[in-house]
Amino acid sequence: MPPQLRIPGPTPCPDDVLKAMGRQMIDHRGKEFGEVMYRVTTSLKEMFQTKGDVFVLTTSGTGAMEASIVNTLSPGDKVLAVSIGSFGDRYADIAKAYGADVQCLNFEWGHQADPDAVRRVLKDVPAIKAVLFTHNETSTGVTNDLQSLAKVAREYDKLVLVDAISSLGSINLETDAWGCDVVCTGSQKGWMVPPGLAMVSVSQKAWQAYEKAKMPRYYFDFGKARKYLEKKQTPWTPAVSQFFALQVGLDDLAKEGMPNVMARHKRISKHARDSAKAIGLKLFPASETYASATVTAINGPDGVNVVKLLQVLRDEYKVVLAGGQGKLEGKIFRIGHLGLVTEKDMDEVAAALRSALPSVGLKAL
Numbered sequence: 001m002p003p004q005l006r007i008p009g010p011t012p013c014p015d016d017v018l019k020a021m022g023r024q025m026i027d028h029r030g031k032e033f034g035e036v037m038y039r040v041t042t043s044l045k046e047m048f049q050t051k052g053d054v055f056v057l058t059t060s061g062t063g064a065m066e067a068s069i070v071n072t073l074s075p076g077d078k079v080l081a082v083s084i085g086s087f088g089d090r091y092a093d094i095a096k097a098y099g100a101d102v103q104c105l106n107f108e109w110g111h112q113a114d115p116d117a118v119r120r121v122l123k124d125v126p127a128i129k130a131v132l133f134t135h136n137e138t139s140t141g142v143t144n145d146l147q148s149l150a151k152v153a154r155e156y157d158k159l160v161l162v163d164a165i166s167s168l169g170s171i172n173l174e175t176d177a178w179g180c181d182v183v184c185t186g187s188q189k190g191w192m193v194p195p196g197l198a199m200v201s202v203s204q205k206a207w208q209a210y211e212k213a214k215m216p217r218y219y220f221d222f223g224k225a226r227k228y229l230e231k232k233q234t235p236w237t238p239a240v241s242q243f244f245a246l247q248v249g250l251d252d253l254a255k256e257g258m259p260n261v262m263a264r265h266k267r268i269s270k271h272a273r274d275s276a277k278a279i280g281l282k283l284f285p286a287s288e289t290y291a292s293a294t295v296t297a298i299n300g301p302d303g304v305n306v307v308k309l310l311q312v313l314r315d316e317y318k319v320v321l322a323g324g325q326g327k328l329e330g331k332i333f334r335i336g337h338l339g340l341v342t343e344k345d346m347d348e349v350a351a352a353l354r355s356a357l358p359s360v361g362l363k364a365l
């Protein structure tokens with residue numbers, strides 16, 4: 001039996017996806033690959049809920065975040081980075097690295113971003129061109145109210161750039177209806193595909209920004225991606241095996257039906273939280289109303305060495321959970337429940353936790 005891999009990516013892959021990865025190579029400039037690309041792109045547009053462009057980049061999710069910045073902005077542009085955790089901070093760092101003038105609006109970890117606070121900044125600082133949001137903050141297990149946040153940014157006519165890496169395909173995100181200009185996701189999260197591909201949508205407004213954007217870019221140039229997509233190709237050699245896998249993963253999701261997929265994530269996340277609470281554990285998010293449907297963050301109980309707990313779970317119970325990131329290292333642990341996941345998987349995680357906790361210093365709950 002393989003271990004229970006319950007981290008928020010890479011996630012377990014279905015057998016049909018793994019089998020697709022083993023296929024012989026084909027010409028990435030040939031007709032057969034073109035058909036794969038066409039099908040994958042068409043299916044992704046549905047899942048992104050967009051009529052805009054969608055590109056599949058050979059990179060991890062962070063590459064898509066970088067692409068969203070360098071294709072829409074120029075050095076010196078004012079950018080508002082709204083952060084509720086370590087991935088929000090990363091988005092700000094990428095923009096800074098390319099010379100954007102980044103203003104940070106940080107919220108306490110474990111909380112949602114407040115749309116009114118965003119509105120106050122946008123009102124005060126008219127020069128801001130773009131706002132960076134994280135839809136689902138994987139480091140804290142909190143999902144932002146992206147619809148409300150994007151609405152505020154649109155009121156002030158800002159570009160809306162979104163890290164939806166651990167939400168899209170698992171949690172509802174209406175790219176066009178909510179007014180999101182660039183939305184990023186990655187294959188190894190809810191898509192049930194190995195790491196290596198990032199998918200990104202580009203709106204009309206983002207293309208207008210692209211025409212003026214002067215940040216240096218080459219590999220991640222959306223213009224080149226658009227030109228090659230017309231020929232059903234990618235500008236550079238793509239991760240062909242991952243494309244095969246993505247096609248199968250998308251077919252699997254479509255077969256289940258996206259409303260069912262999203263309902264399953266909601267249901268299973270509630271089951272994960274209820275199981276944790278039944279053991280006596282405390283959730284990290286300040287309110288369960290915005291606890292994530294794809295990752296549950298749990299406080300390390302008093303007296304328990306979280307690093308040791310994760311080690312015991314891995315070595316003795318074959319259950320792999322994630323630790324805390326950044327300032328939460330050693331303080332929390334996280335259960336990934338996105339992509340290929342059932343209630344039974346969460347029951348196994350809960351049983352392992354219940355059994356392992358006393359051996360790593362848990363007194364009584």
Ligand SMILES: *Cc1c(COP(=O)(O)O)cnc(C)c1O
Pocket residue numbers: 008009060061062063087134136137138163164165166186
């Ligand atoms: C996983 C993740 C990333 C980083 O993606 P990589 O594929 O590791 O580059 C960024 N943001 C969020 C919210 C994530 O969950």
